[in-house]
Amino acid sequence: MASTKNINRTTLARKMLQLYFEGDASxxxxxxxxxxxxxxxxGMLASLVDACGSLAxxxxxxxxxxxxTDLNISYIASAGCGDTLLVNAECVNLGKAFAFATVxxxxxxxxxxxxxxxxxxxxxxxxxxxxxxxxxx
Numbered sequence: 001m002a003s004t005k006n007i008n009r010t011t012l013a014r015k016m017l018q019l020y021f022e023g024d025a026s027x028x029x030x031x032x033x034x035x036x037x038x039x040x041x042x043g044m045l046a047s048l049v050d051a052c053g054s055l056a057x058x059x060x061x062x063x064x065x066x067x068x069t070d071l072n073i074s075y076i077a078s079a080g081c082g083d084t085l086l087v088n089a090e091c092v093n094l095g096k097a098f099a100f101a102t103v104x105x106x107x108x109x110x111x112x113x114x115x116x117x118x119x120x121x122x123x124x125x126x127x128x129x130x131x132x133x134x135x136x137x
């Protein structure tokens with residue numbers, strides 16, 4: 001049985017080229033051997049949808065802290081080691097309480113749709129006080 005890989009935003013961010021516009025965020029992500037078992041995993045793609053959707057929402061000027069409340073991903077095709085993925089994220093609505101983003105992941109070489117997702121975030125007004133280990137409003 002293949003061992004699982006620990007995927008995190010820091011690992012993904014080191015491998016991403018980024019371009020931001022108001023409400024949109026575009027990325028290129030190289031599928032490196034340390035991110036996959038045999039193909040791009042669902043965890044890697046979910047992390048891309050999460051991180052890129054959140055960044056697209058940030059480009060709209062969201063100043064409050066955000067918490068993911070819903071992450072929906074449809075896995076359509078596979079991507080293998082050495083493939084470059086194009087990730088396009090768009091903030092489709094930024095309200096007072098919730099923000100919504102859509103994300104598409106394509107294979108750069110042939111334009112094939114690999115995954116698409118939606119990301120909903122709750123906008124919260126709090127600050128974590130690390131010194132006292134408590135949340136302050």
